[in-house]
Amino acid sequence: xxxxxxxxxxxxxxxxxxxxxxxxxxxxxxxxxxxxxxxxxxxxxxxxxxxxxxxxxxxxxxxxxxxxxxxxxxxxxxxxxxxxxxxxxxxxxxxxxxxxxxxxxxxxxxxxxxxxxxxxxxxxxxxxxxxxxxxxxxxxxxxxxxxxxxxxxxxxxxxxxxxxxxxxxxxxxxxxxxxxxxxxxxxxxxxxxxxxxxxxxxxxxxxxxxxxxxxxxxxxxxxxxxxxxxxxxxxxxxxxxxxxxxxxxxxxxxxxxxxxxxxxxxxxxxxxxxxxxxxxxxxxxxxx
Amino acid sequence: xxxxxxxxxxxxxxxxxxxxxxxxxxxxxxxxxxxxxxxxxxxxxxxxxxxxxxxxxxxxxxxxxxxxxxxxxxxxxxxxxxxxxxxxxxxxxxxxxxxxxxxxxxxxxxxxxxxxxxxxxxxxxxxxxxxxxxxxxxxxxxxxxxxxxxxxxxxxxxxxxxxxxxxxxxxxxxxxxxxxxxxxxxxxxxxxxxxxxxxxxxxxxxxxxxxxxxxxxxxxxxxxxxxxxxxxxxxxxxxxxxxxxxxxxxxxxxxxxxxxxxxxxxxxxxxxxxxxxxxxxxxxxxxx
Numbered sequence: 001x002x003x004x005x006x007x008x009x010x011x012x013x014x015x016x017x018x019x020x021x022x023x024x025x026x027x028x029x030x031x032x033x034x035x036x037x038x039x040x041x042x043x044x045x046x047x048x049x050x051x052x053x054x055x056x057x058x059x060x061x062x063x064x065x066x067x068x069x070x071x072x073x074x075x076x077x078x079x080x081x082x083x084x085x086x087x088x089x090x091x092x093x094x095x096x097x098x099x100x101x102x103x104x105x106x107x108x109x110x111x112x113x114x115x116x117x118x119x120x121x122x123x124x125x126x127x128x129x130x131x132x133x134x135x136x137x138x139x140x141x142x143x144x145x146x147x148x149x150x151x152x153x154x155x156x157x158x159x160x161x162x163x164x165x166x167x168x169x170x171x172x173x174x175x176x177x178x179x180x181x182x183x184x185x186x187x188x189x190x191x192x193x194x195x196x197x198x199x200x201x202x203x204x205x206x207x208x209x210x211x212x213x214x215x216x217x218x219x220x221x222x223x224x225x226x227x228x229x230x231x232x233x234x235x236x237x238x239x240x241x242x243x244x245x246x247x248x249x250x251x252x253x254x255x256x257x258x259x260x261x262x263x264x265x266x267x268x269x270x271x272x273x274x275x276x277x278x279x280x281x282x283x284x285x286x287x288x
Numbered sequence: 289x290x291x292x293x294x295x296x297x298x299x300x301x302x303x304x305x306x307x308x309x310x311x312x313x314x315x316x317x318x319x320x321x322x323x324x325x326x327x328x329x330x331x332x333x334x335x336x337x338x339x340x341x342x343x344x345x346x347x348x349x350x351x352x353x354x355x356x357x358x359x360x361x362x363x364x365x366x367x368x369x370x371x372x373x374x375x376x377x378x379x380x381x382x383x384x385x386x387x388x389x390x391x392x393x394x395x396x397x398x399x400x401x402x403x404x405x406x407x408x409x410x411x412x413x414x415x416x417x418x419x420x421x422x423x424x425x426x427x428x429x430x431x432x433x434x435x436x437x438x439x440x441x442x443x444x445x446x447x448x449x450x451x452x453x454x455x456x457x458x459x460x461x462x463x464x465x466x467x468x469x470x471x472x473x474x475x476x477x478x479x480x481x482x483x484x485x486x487x488x489x490x491x492x493x494x495x496x497x498x499x500x501x502x503x504x505x506x507x508x509x510x511x512x513x514x515x516x517x518x519x520x521x522x523x524x525x526x527x528x529x530x531x532x533x534x535x536x537x538x539x540x541x542x543x544x545x546x547x548x549x550x551x552x553x554x555x556x557x558x559x560x561x562x563x564x565x566x567x568x569x570x571x572x573x574x575x576x
Contacts, residue, residue: 022444022454023437023461030432077397082389101370102443105393109365109400110432116404117427120420128416132408135423139405144318144398149311155390156310166310173311 001275001282004047004064005040011065015118029099029107030114034072036090041211042067042182048276049186049200052269059125063134063185066118070142071178073111076104078151112142125189133188141181150174154239162240168209171242175215176208183207183276199265206262207280209242213255214283216241220248222287259284289563289570292335292352293328299353303406317387317395318402322360324378329499330355330470336564337474337488340557347413351422351473354406358430359466361399364392366439400430413477421476429469438462442527450528456497459530463503464496471495471564487553494550495568497530501543502571504529508536510575547572 012034019027043064050060079086079094080101087097096104118124119134140146150173157170183204187197220243243251259280266273300322307315331352338348367374367382368389375385384392406412407422428434438461445458471492475485508531531539547568554561 017432021433021437022457023432023440025444026432026437026440073397077393080390080393082393102368103440105365105368105370106436106439109361109396110436112397112400113427113431113436117424117431120408120423120427122420128420131420132410132416132423135408135420136405139401139408143401143405144305144311144314145309148394148398148401149309149314151394152311152314152391156313169310 001039001044004044005038007061008040008043008047008064008068009035011061012068015062015065016069016114025099025103026106026110029095029103030110032098033076033095033107033111034069036092038068038072038090040064040068042071042178044279045179045182045204045207045276046185048273048279049183050189051186052273052276053186053190053192053196055186055189058123059189060185062118062121062124063189064182066115066124066134066138067178067182067185069111069118070115070138073108073115074142074147074151074178076108076111080104083151083155127191130188130191134185137184137188138181141177146173146177147175150177157239164242164245167240167242167245171212172205172208175212176205179208179211180204199268203262203265203276206258206265207283210255210258210262210280210283213242213251213258214286216243217248217251217255218286219243255284289327289332292332293326295349296328296331296335296352296356297323299349300356303350303353304357304402313387313391314394314398317383317391318398320386321364321383321395321399322357324380326356326360326378328352328356330359330466332567333467333470333492333495333564334473336561336567337471338477339474340561340564341474341478341480341484343474343477346411347477348473350406350409350412351477352470354403354412354422354426355466355470355473357399357406358403358426361396361403362430362435362439362466364396364399368392371439371443415479418476418479422473425472425476426469429465434461434465435463438465445527452530452533455528455530455533459500460493460496463500464493467496467499468492487556491550491553491564494546494553495571498543498546498550498568498571501530501539501546502574504531505536505539505543506574507531543572 016031016034017027046064046067047057047060051057075089076095078084079089080096086094088094095107115138116135119138120131125131142148150170153170154174162170180201183200184197187200242254246254262280263277266277304319304322305315334352334355335345335348339345363377364383366372367377368384374382376382383395403426404423407426408419413419430436438458441458442462450458468489471488472485475488530542534542550568551565554565
């Protein structure tokens, strides 16, 4: 995972515009937001799912960069005062604190835009048909019925009490959709069979929920020092999470079940999927 | 132009998601922002430039819808309290007033995202290569070195005094880039010759500056009633515009020159380009 993060960081450094012109502030803000370390989980999933199907890593790297840039835009907008109002992200001041609110809105917009530009460029894959499928899939995953829809439900969650089903829907849209895109990128890049695609999506769905439960557990049990972001926010806002619904032990048990099931889903690929199969266990033990 | 607006409105009505699910608020906000009338200048330019090269109007309509949706996102974000802080747009409360700030940020994000989804979908053109070129071009036009870059410079303009050259750069990026994309969509959809593309881009560059000058003139001379938005804002904010730099008569003269030159650029196409050649004159006389 550290290798994947280093490789994608190196590409992000090159792919993001260097500050230039009267508008250099936008480039500085884009780079500030993206080049802040981060675990690069989504790029890891793109790279491993692509490797599983023998995709040229140069192509997979560009898709990984696009997903990470898009993920970063969502963090920048999510941290805004009118949204989660967070001052701390990846252990540093959030973009609107380091720059200003208007710049953060625009930097998020620019990151979202460049994600699609990266995918559509011929360097991402020789087949324009595959590039279009990536653009359309990412649009759906990140859009009104995906990540953004989940963020809207997340806001509703502050004033309504959700049950387990609604909370899972929220999480599947807010976090799961982009993880599904990341895991599904390999089969798309390889133009693989529908069964391969379905296996990766099933894996991703369990992974998404697992990711969210461990995130919620960290929010309750973790420290701001280790996670590099504010903790205890969900509880303060009275938001339902799977941890508040199932209890800490219940959530932990569900996480263990999801980790086992998602690893088993990829048993078909044997040792070729070793890293993807170990990844759920990593999530289970994470401290940040 | 009214025909183009009616046709694109009808497609927008169908292409934008109907409110559904726990997240229906995002669909309502997207529809509120887009389906508010508006002159649909950019769709008109897409449709006429496509017709000039014999492009199937069903394809052109989808590109027109994508551009209008993207343009609307930029208005929604531009109107936010941390940006221009406008309460009135197209004669109605702006999206963050009608809903709330968080919803307006997310609705803008969702509109930007769906614009790329529309372009990449197979219904937009049978050739995936042409769809990818549209996605990439729109990304560049709307991104950090295009529209968003222009918005950043526009913010700088509140605290610095710009001359004519910098003000033109600002306008070319902020408004011009998307008009260039709109006029260039025809040649891309038709896979036309480079000379055709260059003519349409030259036309669009003059048109963009003309559009901005007439917009600035309306801001000084127009009424909120006719324009459907706040007026006198640039002056209040002490922003340099070509009107404040050249004076009202100087700006008007430059506008007349640009209108004539842009119409002449398309003289090559004769009567086939009649509507595009008349359009600059329409801008010159507009009251809203």
